[in-house]
Amino acid sequence: MVQYDYDVLYLGSGHGAFDGAGPLAATGKRVGVIESDMIGGTCPNYGCNAKITLDAPVVLQRTAERMQGIVDGAVTINWGNLVAHKQDVIKPLPDAIGHALTGAGVTMINGRGRLTDAHTIEVAGQTYTADKIVIATGQRPHRLAIPGDELAHDSRAFMDLTTLPKRIGILGSGYISMEFATIANAAGAEVTVFMRGDQALREFHQPFVRQVMADMERRGITFIPNAQVAGLEKITDGIAVHYGQSQSKTVDWVLDATGRVPNIEEIGLEAAGVVATPHGITVNDHLQTTAPNIYASGDVLDKPQPKLTPTATFESYYLFQLLSGQTTAPIDYPAIPSTVYTTPRIAKVGVTPEQAAKGDYQVVRNHIPDDWYRQIDQETLGDNVLIYDADHHLVGATEFSAQAEDAINTLLPAVVFQYTPAQMWRLAHIFPSISASAWHKAR
Numbered sequence: 001m002v003q004y005d006y007d008v009l010y011l012g013s014g015h016g017a018f019d020g021a022g023p024l025a026a027t028g029k030r031v032g033v034i035e036s037d038m039i040g041g042t043c044p045n046y047g048c049n050a051k052i053t054l055d056a057p058v059v060l061q062r063t064a065e066r067m068q069g070i071v072d073g074a075v076t077i078n079w080g081n082l083v084a085h086k087q088d089v090i091k092p093l094p095d096a097i098g099h100a101l102t103g104a105g106v107t108m109i110n111g112r113g114r115l116t117d118a119h120t121i122e123v124a125g126q127t128y129t130a131d132k133i134v135i136a137t138g139q140r141p142h143r144l145a146i147p148g149d150e151l152a153h154d155s156r157a158f159m160d161l162t163t164l165p166k167r168i169g170i171l172g173s174g175y176i177s178m179e180f181a182t183i184a185n186a187a188g189a190e191v192t193v194f195m196r197g198d199q200a201l202r203e204f205h206q207p208f209v210r211q212v213m214a215d216m217e218r219r220g221i222t223f224i225p226n227a228q229v230a231g232l233e234k235i236t237d238g239i240a241v242h243y244g245q246s247q248s249k250t251v252d253w254v255l256d257a258t259g260r261v262p263n264i265e266e267i268g269l270e271a272a273g274v275v276a277t278p279h280g281i282t283v284n285d286h287l288q289t290t291a292p293n294i295y296a297s298g299d300v301l302d303k304p305q306p307k308l309t310p311t312a313t314f315e316s317y318y319l320f321q322l323l324s325g326q327t328t329a330p331i332d333y334p335a336i337p338s339t340v341y342t343t344p345r346i347a348k349v350g351v352t353p354e355q356a357a358k359g360d361y362q363v364v365r366n367h368i369p370d371d372w373y374r375q376i377d378q379e380t381l382g383d384n385v386l387i388y389d390a391d392h393h394l395v396g397a398t399e400f401s402a403q404a405e406d407a408i409n410t411l412l413p414a415v416v417f418q419y420t421p422a423q424m425w426r427l428a429h430i431f432p433s434i435s436a437s438a439w440h441k442a443r
Protein backbone atom coordinates (compact mmCIF):
# COMPACT_ATOMS: atom_id res chain seq x y z
CA MET A 1 0.00 0.00 0.00
CA VAL A 2 1.29 3.48 -0.93
CA GLN A 3 2.33 5.58 2.04
CA TYR A 4 1.44 9.25 1.71
CA ASP A 5 2.83 12.11 3.81
CA TYR A 6 -0.73 13.16 4.71
CA ASP A 7 -4.18 11.65 4.82
CA VAL A 8 -5.66 14.98 3.67
CA LEU A 9 -3.94 18.07 2.26
CA TYR A 10 -5.85 21.34 1.85
CA LEU A 11 -4.81 23.89 -0.76
CA GLY A 12 -5.85 27.25 0.75
CA SER A 13 -6.66 28.13 4.37
CA GLY A 14 -9.92 30.13 4.19
CA HIS A 15 -13.27 29.13 5.67
CA GLY A 16 -13.58 26.57 2.86
CA ALA A 17 -10.62 24.77 4.47
CA PHE A 18 -10.08 25.65 8.12
CA ASP A 19 -13.58 25.01 9.46
CA GLY A 20 -13.15 21.35 8.47
CA ALA A 21 -9.37 20.86 8.63
CA GLY A 22 -9.16 21.38 12.41
CA PRO A 23 -11.94 18.93 13.32
CA LEU A 24 -10.48 16.41 10.84
CA ALA A 25 -7.01 16.57 12.40
CA ALA A 26 -8.59 16.21 15.85
CA THR A 27 -9.89 12.77 14.79
CA GLY A 28 -6.26 11.63 14.37
CA LYS A 29 -5.98 12.08 10.59
CA ARG A 30 -2.68 13.50 9.32
CA VAL A 31 -3.79 16.86 7.91
CA GLY A 32 -1.77 19.60 6.16
CA VAL A 33 -2.92 23.07 5.07
CA ILE A 34 -0.99 24.99 2.39
CA GLU A 35 -1.39 28.78 2.31
CA SER A 36 0.49 31.30 0.17
CA ASP A 37 -0.93 34.47 1.76
CA MET A 38 -2.58 35.23 5.12
CA ILE A 39 -3.88 32.27 7.15
CA GLY A 40 -7.67 32.37 7.25
CA GLY A 41 -8.07 33.62 3.68
CA THR A 42 -10.31 36.40 2.41
CA CYS A 43 -13.03 36.65 5.06
CA PRO A 44 -10.99 37.59 8.14
CA ASN A 45 -8.17 39.42 6.35
CA TYR A 46 -9.68 41.12 3.32
CA GLY A 47 -13.43 40.55 3.56
CA CYS A 48 -16.15 40.15 6.20
CA ASN A 49 -14.30 40.93 9.43
CA ALA A 50 -12.34 43.83 7.95
CA LYS A 51 -15.39 45.31 6.22
CA ILE A 52 -17.70 45.07 9.23
CA THR A 53 -15.14 46.91 11.37
CA LEU A 54 -15.14 49.79 8.87
CA ASP A 55 -18.95 49.72 8.93
CA ALA A 56 -19.35 49.98 12.73
CA PRO A 57 -19.15 53.80 12.94
CA VAL A 58 -21.64 54.08 10.06
CA VAL A 59 -24.19 52.26 12.23
CA LEU A 60 -23.39 54.59 15.12
CA GLN A 61 -23.64 57.64 12.87
CA ARG A 62 -27.04 56.58 11.54
CA THR A 63 -28.41 55.74 14.97
CA ALA A 64 -27.31 59.13 16.30
CA GLU A 65 -28.82 60.78 13.22
CA ARG A 66 -32.20 59.12 13.84
CA MET A 67 -32.13 60.12 17.50
CA GLN A 68 -31.20 63.78 17.04
CA GLY A 69 -32.89 65.88 19.69
CA ILE A 70 -32.59 62.99 22.12
CA VAL A 71 -28.84 62.88 21.61
CA ASP A 72 -27.12 66.01 20.40
CA GLY A 73 -24.48 66.36 17.73
CA ALA A 74 -23.63 64.47 14.58
CA VAL A 75 -21.12 61.60 14.58
CA THR A 76 -18.26 62.21 12.17
CA ILE A 77 -15.85 59.47 11.14
CA ASN A 78 -12.10 59.81 11.52
CA TRP A 79 -11.04 57.68 8.56
CA GLY A 80 -7.37 57.31 9.46
CA ASN A 81 -8.20 56.14 12.99
CA LEU A 82 -10.92 53.85 11.67
CA VAL A 83 -8.54 52.07 9.26
CA ALA A 84 -5.95 51.75 12.06
CA HIS A 85 -8.66 50.31 14.33
CA LYS A 86 -9.68 47.84 11.60
CA GLN A 87 -6.07 46.74 11.38
CA ASP A 88 -5.88 46.24 15.17
CA VAL A 89 -9.05 44.15 15.09
CA ILE A 90 -8.04 41.83 12.25
CA LYS A 91 -4.28 41.61 12.87
CA PRO A 92 -4.46 38.81 15.46
CA LEU A 93 -6.86 36.66 13.39
CA PRO A 94 -4.37 34.77 11.17
CA ASP A 95 -2.29 33.75 14.20
CA ALA A 96 -5.40 32.80 16.16
CA ILE A 97 -6.68 30.63 13.29
CA GLY A 98 -3.19 29.18 12.70
CA HIS A 99 -2.78 28.29 16.39
CA ALA A 100 -6.22 26.70 16.51
CA LEU A 101 -5.28 24.57 13.51
CA THR A 102 -1.84 23.51 14.75
CA GLY A 103 -3.35 22.94 18.19
CA ALA A 104 -5.74 20.46 16.61
CA GLY A 105 -2.78 18.70 14.97
CA VAL A 106 -2.73 20.35 11.51
CA THR A 107 0.65 20.97 9.84
CA MET A 108 0.75 24.44 8.27
CA ILE A 109 2.78 24.74 5.05
CA ASN A 110 3.63 28.25 3.90
CA GLY A 111 3.87 28.88 0.14
CA ARG A 112 2.11 28.61 -3.17
CA GLY A 113 0.99 25.08 -3.96
CA ARG A 114 0.58 23.41 -7.33
CA LEU A 115 -0.67 19.90 -8.05
CA THR A 116 1.80 17.82 -10.03
CA ASP A 117 -0.42 14.72 -10.03
CA ALA A 118 -3.58 13.63 -8.23
CA HIS A 119 -1.72 12.87 -4.99
CA THR A 120 1.12 15.40 -5.01
CA ILE A 121 1.36 19.13 -4.35
CA GLU A 122 4.60 21.01 -4.92
CA VAL A 123 5.41 24.04 -2.77
CA ALA A 124 8.65 25.96 -3.46
CA GLY A 125 10.38 22.92 -4.93
CA GLN A 126 9.31 20.56 -2.14
CA THR A 127 6.68 17.89 -2.74
CA TYR A 128 3.98 16.78 -0.33
CA THR A 129 1.88 13.71 -1.01
CA ALA A 130 -1.60 12.96 0.26
CA ASP A 131 -4.23 10.25 -0.01
CA LYS A 132 -6.90 12.93 -0.45
CA ILE A 133 -6.69 16.60 -1.43
CA VAL A 134 -9.17 19.44 -0.89
CA ILE A 135 -8.84 22.43 -3.22
CA ALA A 136 -10.07 25.57 -1.43
CA THR A 137 -8.26 28.33 -3.30
CA GLY A 138 -11.17 30.81 -3.27
CA GLN A 139 -11.61 33.72 -5.65
CA ARG A 140 -9.86 36.97 -6.51
CA PRO A 141 -11.29 40.28 -7.77
CA HIS A 142 -12.39 40.41 -11.40
CA ARG A 143 -10.75 43.29 -13.26
CA LEU A 144 -12.58 45.08 -16.01
CA ALA A 145 -10.52 44.86 -19.22
CA ILE A 146 -10.70 48.50 -20.31
CA PRO A 147 -8.08 51.10 -21.28
CA GLY A 148 -6.62 52.55 -18.08
CA ASP A 149 -7.69 49.57 -15.94
CA GLU A 150 -4.38 49.84 -14.08
CA LEU A 151 -5.77 53.02 -12.48
CA ALA A 152 -8.51 51.01 -10.71
CA HIS A 153 -8.16 49.33 -7.31
CA ASP A 154 -9.83 46.41 -5.54
CA SER A 155 -11.73 46.05 -2.25
CA ARG A 156 -8.56 45.13 -0.38
CA ALA A 157 -6.89 48.39 -1.40
CA PHE A 158 -9.99 50.35 -0.35
CA MET A 159 -9.85 48.90 3.16
CA ASP A 160 -6.19 49.88 3.49
CA LEU A 161 -6.58 53.52 2.37
CA THR A 162 -4.98 55.65 5.07
CA THR A 163 -6.53 58.82 3.60
CA LEU A 164 -10.04 58.81 2.19
CA PRO A 165 -10.06 60.15 -1.38
CA LYS A 166 -12.43 63.08 -1.93
CA ARG A 167 -14.17 61.67 -5.02
CA ILE A 168 -14.56 57.91 -5.42
CA GLY A 169 -15.91 56.15 -8.52
CA ILE A 170 -17.17 52.57 -8.08
CA LEU A 171 -17.61 50.21 -11.03
CA GLY A 172 -20.44 47.66 -10.57
CA SER A 173 -23.41 47.66 -8.18
CA GLY A 174 -23.20 44.35 -6.32
CA TYR A 175 -22.39 43.61 -2.68
CA ILE A 176 -18.99 45.28 -2.52
CA SER A 177 -20.08 48.37 -4.43
CA MET A 178 -23.14 49.01 -2.27
CA GLU A 179 -21.38 48.33 1.04
CA PHE A 180 -18.26 50.35 0.26
CA ALA A 181 -20.30 53.21 -1.24
CA THR A 182 -22.20 53.34 2.08
CA ILE A 183 -19.00 53.43 4.15
CA ALA A 184 -17.17 55.95 1.93
CA ASN A 185 -20.19 58.28 1.79
CA ALA A 186 -20.67 58.16 5.56
CA ALA A 187 -16.99 59.00 6.03
CA GLY A 188 -17.34 62.07 3.79
CA ALA A 189 -16.38 61.01 0.26
CA GLU A 190 -18.32 62.00 -2.84
CA VAL A 191 -19.32 58.63 -4.35
CA THR A 192 -20.43 57.79 -7.90
CA VAL A 193 -21.58 54.25 -8.73
CA PHE A 194 -21.30 53.22 -12.38
CA MET A 195 -23.90 50.48 -12.93
CA ARG A 196 -23.72 47.95 -15.74
CA GLY A 197 -27.53 47.69 -16.07
CA ASP A 198 -30.37 49.47 -14.33
CA GLN A 199 -30.60 47.19 -11.28
CA ALA A 200 -28.29 46.93 -8.29
CA LEU A 201 -28.01 43.76 -6.18
CA ARG A 202 -29.98 41.75 -8.69
CA GLU A 203 -30.45 38.73 -6.44
CA PHE A 204 -32.17 40.77 -3.72
CA HIS A 205 -35.82 41.86 -3.53
CA GLN A 206 -35.84 44.87 -5.87
CA PRO A 207 -38.49 46.96 -4.06
CA PHE A 208 -36.20 46.85 -1.00
CA VAL A 209 -33.06 47.54 -3.05
CA ARG A 210 -34.72 50.57 -4.63
CA GLN A 211 -35.60 52.02 -1.21
CA VAL A 212 -32.04 51.55 0.02
CA MET A 213 -30.72 53.18 -3.17
CA ALA A 214 -33.12 56.10 -2.75
CA ASP A 215 -31.77 56.61 0.77
CA MET A 216 -28.19 56.43 -0.53
CA GLU A 217 -29.06 59.03 -3.19
CA ARG A 218 -30.55 61.32 -0.52
CA ARG A 219 -27.19 61.11 1.20
CA GLY A 220 -25.36 62.27 -1.93
CA ILE A 221 -24.37 59.03 -3.67
CA THR A 222 -24.85 59.22 -7.44
CA PHE A 223 -25.94 56.12 -9.37
CA ILE A 224 -25.36 56.10 -13.11
CA PRO A 225 -27.41 53.26 -14.65
CA ASN A 226 -26.40 51.51 -17.90
CA ALA A 227 -23.07 53.32 -17.66
CA GLN A 228 -20.99 51.04 -19.94
CA VAL A 229 -17.62 52.25 -18.63
CA ALA A 230 -15.29 52.44 -21.61
CA GLY A 231 -12.03 53.50 -20.01
CA LEU A 232 -10.14 55.31 -17.26
CA GLU A 233 -7.75 58.15 -17.96
CA LYS A 234 -5.32 60.05 -15.75
CA ILE A 235 -5.98 63.77 -16.16
CA THR A 236 -4.62 66.85 -14.37
CA ASP A 237 -7.17 66.95 -11.60
CA GLY A 238 -7.86 63.25 -11.15
CA ILE A 239 -9.05 60.24 -13.11
CA ALA A 240 -11.63 60.58 -15.86
CA VAL A 241 -14.11 57.69 -15.96
CA HIS A 242 -15.31 57.55 -19.56
CA TYR A 243 -18.75 56.01 -19.95
CA GLY A 244 -21.86 55.94 -22.15
CA GLN A 245 -21.66 57.52 -25.59
CA SER A 246 -19.04 60.15 -24.76
CA GLN A 247 -19.65 61.14 -21.17
CA SER A 248 -17.05 61.32 -18.45
CA LYS A 249 -16.85 61.98 -14.72
CA THR A 250 -13.72 63.01 -12.83
CA VAL A 251 -12.90 61.21 -9.59
CA ASP A 252 -9.77 60.77 -7.44
CA TRP A 253 -9.91 57.01 -6.89
CA VAL A 254 -11.62 54.11 -8.66
CA LEU A 255 -12.84 50.87 -7.09
CA ASP A 256 -13.41 48.02 -9.52
CA ALA A 257 -16.19 46.00 -7.84
CA THR A 258 -17.29 44.01 -10.88
CA GLY A 259 -17.29 40.60 -9.20
CA ARG A 260 -14.83 37.86 -8.33
CA VAL A 261 -13.31 35.03 -10.35
CA PRO A 262 -12.16 31.59 -9.15
CA ASN A 263 -8.48 30.85 -8.47
CA ILE A 264 -8.15 27.90 -10.82
CA GLU A 265 -5.15 28.91 -12.91
CA GLU A 266 -1.62 27.62 -12.33
CA ILE A 267 -2.60 25.22 -9.57
CA GLY A 268 -2.04 22.10 -11.70
CA LEU A 269 -5.67 21.12 -12.28
CA GLU A 270 -4.85 19.48 -15.61
CA ALA A 271 -1.94 17.47 -14.20
CA ALA A 272 -4.29 16.10 -11.54
CA GLY A 273 -7.23 15.45 -13.90
CA VAL A 274 -9.50 18.07 -12.29
CA VAL A 275 -12.04 19.71 -14.60
CA ALA A 276 -13.13 23.34 -14.11
CA THR A 277 -15.30 25.87 -15.94
CA PRO A 278 -14.76 29.66 -15.93
CA HIS A 279 -17.12 29.68 -12.90
CA GLY A 280 -14.99 27.32 -10.84
CA ILE A 281 -14.18 23.68 -10.16
CA THR A 282 -16.75 21.10 -11.21
CA VAL A 283 -17.85 18.80 -8.37
CA ASN A 284 -20.50 16.14 -7.83
CA ASP A 285 -22.95 16.02 -4.90
CA HIS A 286 -20.13 14.83 -2.60
CA LEU A 287 -17.95 17.85 -3.52
CA GLN A 288 -15.74 15.35 -5.37
CA THR A 289 -13.95 16.63 -8.47
CA THR A 290 -13.35 14.65 -11.65
CA ALA A 291 -10.24 13.22 -9.95
CA PRO A 292 -11.83 10.78 -7.45
CA ASN A 293 -9.45 11.47 -4.53
CA ILE A 294 -9.64 15.27 -4.93
CA TYR A 295 -12.43 17.37 -3.44
CA ALA A 296 -13.13 21.10 -3.58
CA SER A 297 -14.79 23.51 -1.18
CA GLY A 298 -15.78 27.17 -0.84
CA ASP A 299 -15.76 30.02 -3.35
CA VAL A 300 -13.66 28.08 -5.90
CA LEU A 301 -16.60 25.76 -6.69
CA ASP A 302 -18.80 26.11 -9.76
CA LYS A 303 -22.11 25.95 -7.89
CA PRO A 304 -25.47 27.69 -7.57
CA GLN A 305 -25.10 28.40 -3.81
CA PRO A 306 -24.04 31.97 -2.92
CA LYS A 307 -20.29 32.46 -2.56
CA LEU A 308 -20.36 33.45 1.07
CA THR A 309 -18.68 32.45 4.31
CA PRO A 310 -21.66 30.43 5.62
CA THR A 311 -21.57 28.36 2.41
CA ALA A 312 -17.80 27.80 2.62
CA THR A 313 -18.08 26.83 6.30
CA PHE A 314 -20.92 24.41 5.60
CA GLU A 315 -18.97 22.75 2.76
CA SER A 316 -15.80 22.53 4.78
CA TYR A 317 -17.62 20.91 7.69
CA TYR A 318 -19.39 18.51 5.31
CA LEU A 319 -16.00 17.41 3.94
CA PHE A 320 -14.77 16.85 7.50
CA GLN A 321 -17.73 14.53 8.06
CA LEU A 322 -17.20 12.78 4.71
CA LEU A 323 -13.43 12.36 5.00
CA SER A 324 -13.61 11.20 8.61
CA GLY A 325 -16.16 8.53 7.69
CA GLN A 326 -18.99 10.11 9.67
CA THR A 327 -21.17 10.31 6.57
CA THR A 328 -21.37 8.88 3.07
CA ALA A 329 -24.44 10.97 2.16
CA PRO A 330 -24.38 13.68 -0.51
CA ILE A 331 -24.14 17.27 0.68
CA ASP A 332 -27.58 18.59 1.64
CA TYR A 333 -27.36 22.38 1.69
CA PRO A 334 -29.58 24.23 4.14
CA ALA A 335 -31.10 27.59 3.20
CA ILE A 336 -28.07 29.92 3.21
CA PRO A 337 -28.84 33.40 4.58
CA SER A 338 -27.21 36.52 3.16
CA THR A 339 -26.99 40.20 4.01
CA VAL A 340 -25.86 43.32 2.22
CA TYR A 341 -24.30 45.53 4.89
CA THR A 342 -25.65 48.80 3.63
CA THR A 343 -27.46 50.85 6.31
CA PRO A 344 -30.30 49.93 6.30
CA ARG A 345 -29.19 46.35 5.61
CA ILE A 346 -30.97 44.01 3.19
CA ALA A 347 -31.08 40.39 4.39
CA LYS A 348 -32.82 37.23 3.25
CA VAL A 349 -33.13 33.50 3.71
CA GLY A 350 -35.06 30.76 1.93
CA VAL A 351 -37.96 31.30 -0.47
CA THR A 352 -37.91 34.80 -1.93
CA PRO A 353 -40.96 37.02 -2.55
CA GLU A 354 -40.41 36.52 -6.30
CA GLN A 355 -40.47 32.70 -5.90
CA ALA A 356 -43.45 32.91 -3.57
CA ALA A 357 -45.46 34.82 -6.18
CA LYS A 358 -45.19 31.78 -8.46
CA GLY A 359 -46.21 29.12 -5.90
CA ASP A 360 -48.73 28.16 -3.25
CA TYR A 361 -47.48 30.31 -0.39
CA GLN A 362 -48.92 32.68 2.16
CA VAL A 363 -47.08 36.02 2.12
CA VAL A 364 -47.18 38.40 5.09
CA ARG A 365 -45.76 41.91 4.83
CA ASN A 366 -44.74 44.09 7.78
CA HIS A 367 -43.68 47.72 7.93
CA ILE A 368 -40.72 47.75 10.30
CA PRO A 369 -41.24 51.24 11.83
CA ASP A 370 -44.67 50.03 13.09
CA ASP A 371 -42.89 47.74 15.56
CA TRP A 372 -42.51 49.43 18.98
CA TYR A 373 -39.06 47.87 19.41
CA ARG A 374 -37.78 49.59 16.27
CA GLN A 375 -39.25 52.87 17.50
CA ILE A 376 -36.75 52.93 20.36
CA ASP A 377 -34.07 54.29 18.05
CA GLN A 378 -36.60 55.88 15.73
CA GLU A 379 -36.28 53.67 12.64
CA THR A 380 -38.22 55.21 9.78
CA LEU A 381 -37.17 52.89 6.95
CA GLY A 382 -37.81 49.18 6.66
CA ASP A 383 -40.13 46.43 5.51
CA ASN A 384 -40.16 42.69 5.69
CA VAL A 385 -41.80 39.84 3.84
CA LEU A 386 -42.47 36.51 5.61
CA ILE A 387 -43.34 33.51 3.48
CA TYR A 388 -45.19 30.41 4.73
CA ASP A 389 -46.07 27.11 3.07
CA ALA A 390 -49.56 25.61 3.16
CA ASP A 391 -48.87 24.08 6.65
CA HIS A 392 -47.77 27.46 8.03
CA HIS A 393 -44.08 26.55 8.12
CA LEU A 394 -41.95 29.66 7.68
CA VAL A 395 -39.99 28.93 4.47
CA GLY A 396 -38.56 32.34 3.66
CA ALA A 397 -37.94 35.79 5.06
CA THR A 398 -36.49 38.94 3.57
CA GLU A 399 -36.09 42.28 5.28
CA PHE A 400 -34.52 45.67 4.90
CA SER A 401 -33.96 47.53 8.13
CA ALA A 402 -31.19 48.75 10.41
CA GLN A 403 -30.98 45.32 12.09
CA ALA A 404 -32.10 43.04 9.26
CA GLU A 405 -29.12 40.67 9.57
CA ASP A 406 -30.02 39.82 13.17
CA ALA A 407 -33.75 39.65 12.47
CA ILE A 408 -33.14 37.12 9.66
CA ASN A 409 -30.50 35.17 11.62
CA THR A 410 -32.87 34.65 14.49
CA LEU A 411 -35.54 33.17 12.18
CA LEU A 412 -33.03 30.82 10.54
CA PRO A 413 -33.79 27.71 12.67
CA ALA A 414 -37.50 27.94 11.81
CA VAL A 415 -36.71 28.03 8.08
CA VAL A 416 -33.99 25.34 8.16
CA PHE A 417 -35.72 22.89 10.53
CA GLN A 418 -39.27 23.64 9.35
CA TYR A 419 -40.60 24.29 12.84
CA THR A 420 -44.31 23.76 13.33
CA PRO A 421 -46.28 26.63 14.88
CA ALA A 422 -46.25 24.67 18.18
CA GLN A 423 -42.43 24.40 18.09
CA MET A 424 -42.15 28.09 17.31
CA TRP A 425 -44.16 28.85 20.43
CA ARG A 426 -41.80 26.62 22.50
CA LEU A 427 -39.13 29.28 22.02
CA ALA A 428 -39.45 31.87 24.75
CA HIS A 429 -37.14 34.70 23.76
CA ILE A 430 -35.34 37.17 25.97
CA PHE A 431 -37.46 40.29 25.97
CA PRO A 432 -36.96 43.00 24.80
CA SER A 433 -34.61 42.01 21.99
CA ILE A 434 -34.41 41.91 18.20
CA SER A 435 -35.13 38.16 18.41
CA ALA A 436 -38.32 38.67 20.41
CA SER A 437 -39.37 41.35 17.93
CA ALA A 438 -38.67 39.20 14.85
CA TRP A 439 -40.35 36.08 16.26
CA HIS A 440 -43.37 38.04 17.44
CA LYS A 441 -44.03 38.92 13.80
CA ALA A 442 -43.15 35.46 12.46
CA ARG A 443 -45.33 33.22 14.66
Ligand SMILES: Cc1cc2nc3c(=O)[nH]c(=O)nc-3n(C[C@H](O)[C@H](O)[C@H](O)COP(=O)(O)OP(=O)(O)OC[C@H]3O[C@@H](n4cnc5c(N)ncnc54)[C@H](O)[C@@H]3O)c2cc1C
Binds near residue numbers: 037040041307
Ligand atom coordinates in the same frame (compact mmCIF):
# COMPACT_ATOMS: atom_id res chain seq x y z
C1 LIG B 1 -14.69 42.62 0.45
C2 LIG B 1 -15.40 41.33 0.76
C3 LIG B 1 -16.36 41.31 1.75
C4 LIG B 1 -17.01 40.13 2.05
N1 LIG B 1 -17.97 40.15 3.02
C5 LIG B 1 -18.64 39.02 3.31
C6 LIG B 1 -19.61 39.02 4.35
O1 LIG B 1 -19.87 40.04 4.99
N2 LIG B 1 -20.25 37.86 4.62
C7 LIG B 1 -20.00 36.70 3.92
O2 LIG B 1 -20.61 35.67 4.21
N3 LIG B 1 -19.06 36.68 2.93
C8 LIG B 1 -18.38 37.81 2.62
N4 LIG B 1 -17.42 37.77 1.64
C9 LIG B 1 -17.16 36.49 0.95
C10 LIG B 1 -16.25 35.57 1.80
O3 LIG B 1 -15.08 36.27 2.13
C11 LIG B 1 -15.92 34.30 1.01
O4 LIG B 1 -17.11 33.66 0.62
C12 LIG B 1 -15.07 33.32 1.82
O5 LIG B 1 -13.87 33.93 2.24
C13 LIG B 1 -14.75 32.08 0.99
O6 LIG B 1 -13.82 31.26 1.66
P1 LIG B 1 -12.85 30.29 0.81
O7 LIG B 1 -12.08 29.49 1.82
O8 LIG B 1 -13.60 29.56 -0.21
O9 LIG B 1 -11.88 31.28 0.03
P2 LIG B 1 -10.80 32.31 0.60
O10 LIG B 1 -11.19 32.82 1.93
O11 LIG B 1 -10.58 33.28 -0.49
O12 LIG B 1 -9.49 31.42 0.83
C14 LIG B 1 -8.74 30.91 -0.23
C15 LIG B 1 -7.28 30.88 0.21
O13 LIG B 1 -6.53 30.09 -0.71
C16 LIG B 1 -5.26 30.68 -0.84
N5 LIG B 1 -4.67 30.18 -2.08
C17 LIG B 1 -5.12 30.38 -3.34
N6 LIG B 1 -4.32 29.74 -4.22
C18 LIG B 1 -3.35 29.12 -3.50
C19 LIG B 1 -2.25 28.30 -3.83
N7 LIG B 1 -1.98 27.94 -5.10
N8 LIG B 1 -1.44 27.86 -2.83
C20 LIG B 1 -1.70 28.20 -1.53
N9 LIG B 1 -2.74 28.96 -1.16
C21 LIG B 1 -3.56 29.41 -2.13
C22 LIG B 1 -5.53 32.17 -0.86
O14 LIG B 1 -4.37 32.90 -0.52
C23 LIG B 1 -6.63 32.28 0.20
O15 LIG B 1 -6.09 32.54 1.48
C24 LIG B 1 -16.71 38.94 1.33
C25 LIG B 1 -15.73 38.95 0.33
C26 LIG B 1 -15.07 40.14 0.05
C27 LIG B 1 -14.01 40.14 -1.01
Ligand SMILES: NC(=O)c1ccc[n+]([C@@H]2O[C@H](COP(=O)([O-])OP(=O)(O)OC[C@H]3O[C@@H](n4cnc5c(N)ncnc54)[C@H](O)[C@@H]3O)[C@@H](O)[C@H]2O)c1
Binds near residue numbers: 171175177339
Ligand atom coordinates in the same frame (compact mmCIF):
# COMPACT_ATOMS: atom_id res chain seq x y z
N1 LIG C 1 -22.16 40.95 2.64
C1 LIG C 1 -21.65 39.92 1.98
O1 LIG C 1 -21.98 38.77 2.23
C2 LIG C 1 -20.62 40.16 0.90
C3 LIG C 1 -19.99 41.39 0.80
C4 LIG C 1 -19.04 41.58 -0.19
C5 LIG C 1 -18.74 40.54 -1.07
N2 LIG C 1 -19.38 39.35 -0.94
C6 LIG C 1 -19.07 38.22 -1.88
O2 LIG C 1 -18.09 38.64 -2.78
C7 LIG C 1 -18.61 38.54 -4.12
C8 LIG C 1 -18.02 39.63 -4.94
O3 LIG C 1 -18.62 40.89 -4.65
P1 LIG C 1 -18.83 41.91 -5.83
O4 LIG C 1 -19.65 43.03 -5.31
O5 LIG C 1 -17.53 42.20 -6.47
O6 LIG C 1 -19.64 41.04 -6.88
P2 LIG C 1 -21.18 40.96 -7.24
O7 LIG C 1 -21.31 39.77 -8.11
O8 LIG C 1 -22.04 41.08 -6.04
O9 LIG C 1 -21.43 42.29 -8.11
C9 LIG C 1 -20.71 42.54 -9.28
C10 LIG C 1 -21.26 43.79 -9.95
O10 LIG C 1 -20.43 44.11 -11.06
C11 LIG C 1 -21.24 44.25 -12.21
N3 LIG C 1 -20.47 43.79 -13.37
C12 LIG C 1 -20.05 42.54 -13.61
N4 LIG C 1 -19.38 42.50 -14.76
C13 LIG C 1 -19.35 43.76 -15.24
C14 LIG C 1 -18.81 44.36 -16.39
N5 LIG C 1 -18.17 43.65 -17.31
N6 LIG C 1 -18.97 45.69 -16.55
C15 LIG C 1 -19.63 46.42 -15.62
N7 LIG C 1 -20.16 45.91 -14.52
C16 LIG C 1 -20.03 44.59 -14.33
C17 LIG C 1 -22.47 43.41 -11.96
O11 LIG C 1 -23.56 43.85 -12.74
C18 LIG C 1 -22.68 43.64 -10.47
O12 LIG C 1 -23.39 44.83 -10.25
C19 LIG C 1 -20.12 38.61 -3.94
O13 LIG C 1 -20.81 38.03 -4.99
C20 LIG C 1 -20.30 37.82 -2.68
O14 LIG C 1 -20.24 36.45 -2.99
C21 LIG C 1 -20.31 39.15 0.01
